[in-house]
Amino acid sequence: MWTVASYVVKQKLARRKRYPLVLMLEPLFRCNLACAGCGKIQYPAHILKKELTPEQCFLAVDECGAPMVSIPGGEPLMHSEIDKIVEGLVARQKYIYLCTNALLLKEKIGLFKPSKYLTFSVHMDGQRQHHDFSVCREGGYDAALEGVKEALKRGFRVTTNTTLFDGADPNSVREFFDEMMDLGVEGMMLSPGYSYDKAPDQKHFLGRARTRKLFKAILSNRKKTWQFNQSPLFLEFLMGKRHYACTPWGMPTYNIFGWQKPCYLLQDGYADTFQELMESTAWQEYGTESGNPKCANCMVHSGYEASAVNETFSSLGGLLATVKATLFTRHQDEHALKLLDEPVHPVHSYNPLVQIEEASNQLEESNA
Amino acid sequence: MTGPADAKTIKDADSLEVAPGFAHEKLEGWVPDLAGEEEVRQALEKAFDYRGDVTITRRDGSKIEGYVFDRRTGKTLADSAVRLFPKDSDKKVSVPYSEIAALAFTGRDTAAGKSFEAWVRKYWEKKAAGEKNIGIQAEALE
Numbered sequence: 013m014w015t016v017a018s019y020v021v022k023q024k025l026a027r028r029k030r031y032p033l034v035l036m037l038e039p040l041f042r043c044n045l046a047c048a049g050c051g052k053i054q055y056p057a058h059i060l061k062k063e064l065t066p067e068q069c070f071l072a073v074d075e076c077g078a079p080m081v082s083i084p085g086g087e088p089l090m091h092s093e094i095d096k097i098v099e100g101l102v103a104r105q106k107y108i109y110l111c112t113n114a115l116l117l118k119e120k121i122g123l124f125k126p127s128k129y130l131t132f133s134v135h136m137d138g139q140r141q142h143h144d145f146s147v148c149r150e151g152g153y154d155a156a157l158e159g160v161k162e163a164l165k166r167g168f169r170v171t172t173n174t175t176l177f178d179g180a181d182p183n184s185v186r187e188f189f190d191e192m193m194d195l196g197v198e199g200m201m202l203s204p205g206y207s208y209d210k211a212p213d214q215k216h217f218l219g220r221a222r223t224r225k226l227f228k229a230i231l232s233n234r235k236k237t238w239q240f241n242q243s244p245l246f247l248e249f250l251m252g253k254r255h256y257a258c259t260p261w262g263m264p265t266y267n268i269f270g271w272q273k274p275c276y277l278l279q280d281g282y283a284d285t286f287q288e289l290m291e292s293t294a295w296q297e298y299g300t301e302s303g304n305p306k307c308a309n310c311m312v313h314s315g316y317e318a319s320a321v322n323e324t325f326s327s328l329g330g331l332l333a334t335v336k337a338t339l340f341t342r343h344q345d346e347h348a349l350k351l352l353d354e355p356v357h358p359v360h361s362y363n364p365l366v367q368i369e370e371a372s373n374q375l376e377e378s379n380a
Numbered sequence: 381m382t383g384p385a386d387a388k389t390i391k392d393a394d395s396l397e398v399a400p401g402f403a404h405e406k407l408e409g410w411v412p413d414l415a416g417e418e419e420v421r422q423a424l425e426k427a428f429d430y431r432g433d434v435t436i437t438r439r440d441g442s443k444i445e446g447y448v449f450d451r452r453t454g455k456t457l458a459d460s461a462v463r464l465f466p467k468d469s470d471k472k473v474s475v476p477y478s479e480i481a482a483l484a485f486t487g488r489d490t491a492a493g494k495s496f497e498a499w500v501r502k503y504w505e506k507k508a509a510g511e512k513n514i515g516i517q518a519e520a521l522e
Binding site for chain 2: 042043044045046048049053054055056057058059060061062145148149150151152178207209210211212213216217218219220221222268269270279281282300308309
């Protein structure tokens, strides 16, 4: 926290208008899952085989200068030199979030040493059935859980990251929070799914109104035991209590193609250097407030958490709001409690085979 | 590929219940007619959005097959270029629009037919057949 705070204050003192907070380093696109809502892995085989070298990763990290490095992908544990990449970033005293589905965590954990700089951010999309349907793999939850337990046993820092789509059950998500905290993870991260234009599935992305309603139901009347590894103001943004403009440069992305324009989610071309990215991107054309249809539903951390962090350090009011949001986390709300009683219909609960049988039975009954 | 939303949706972004998503055209196997400048620009924009490989034939007759990951558009075709990773190389290649004689969407669309509904249906069908460890397999690399 202190590292991030001092970094942001330095940027403010230097009057730097646009600065990166977290580098999203994608060392490969290959994955051992094929989630329908993911827009990161839809490439031909020759692209999926490509990897950034450790040297390319270090060059990008040094060029960018952000104090935190998130390593998503693809599945980073499938990278042939992920241990060297992590080792080099720890040596640079970067705070690393290695984002993994944890299917390989138990097998590969021996490659890493516990460090305050290294956190395994395990992709868990909710309770067992929700997670397995979300990642399109039966048994995915149990395998991830085994990985988490092993990492915790060995003294690693572990957080979870959860992406929610339309049809998410807020009661189930709240029970999932209990389960994760009981397991011993350090904190949890949340985000609504972004409508990747390359994702196979294009029907279950939350719009902004429904996102706010869902997160209000989930995050109001919060339990004291729940710890979130996110800006408290960003969580209030998700609940509809704050409005932010997008900060797409806050979490710049580097992968085998180069520096992605304009952000982690949207692919509108690539720059060859970080400086070129910052100077040649038409930033005003992005963000919900720009009217760009590709940004219309986005409330994702990669665009808006940096906005929340920026508010914290922009004024005394922002700092006080953050202190308040950190100390008073309950967010008691009667209306939100009622939202928890509303019926939900998770998409995976629809069994087309059963529906066909029921429809057929009803037809027979009406014919009788 | 066509866009996700009309102007109304953009204006009403904050009241949007469900994001409309993108409607993907079936481009696999398509060979666009590059009759004029506008056709060239539109076709290469679609190549940039495509989730598979394309084959570009240059004006000198040479062919290059690969994945288009970037396009940089300028005022003229000579100022504009697509950048791609050839199928058989690790070196990025840039091809000016003005040098492109033909374009074909030769590779498979790697995401077509993999909707969430398709997965849920497959799951319940396999479950009914008594299968276990049901899942969608990641893309094969060979």
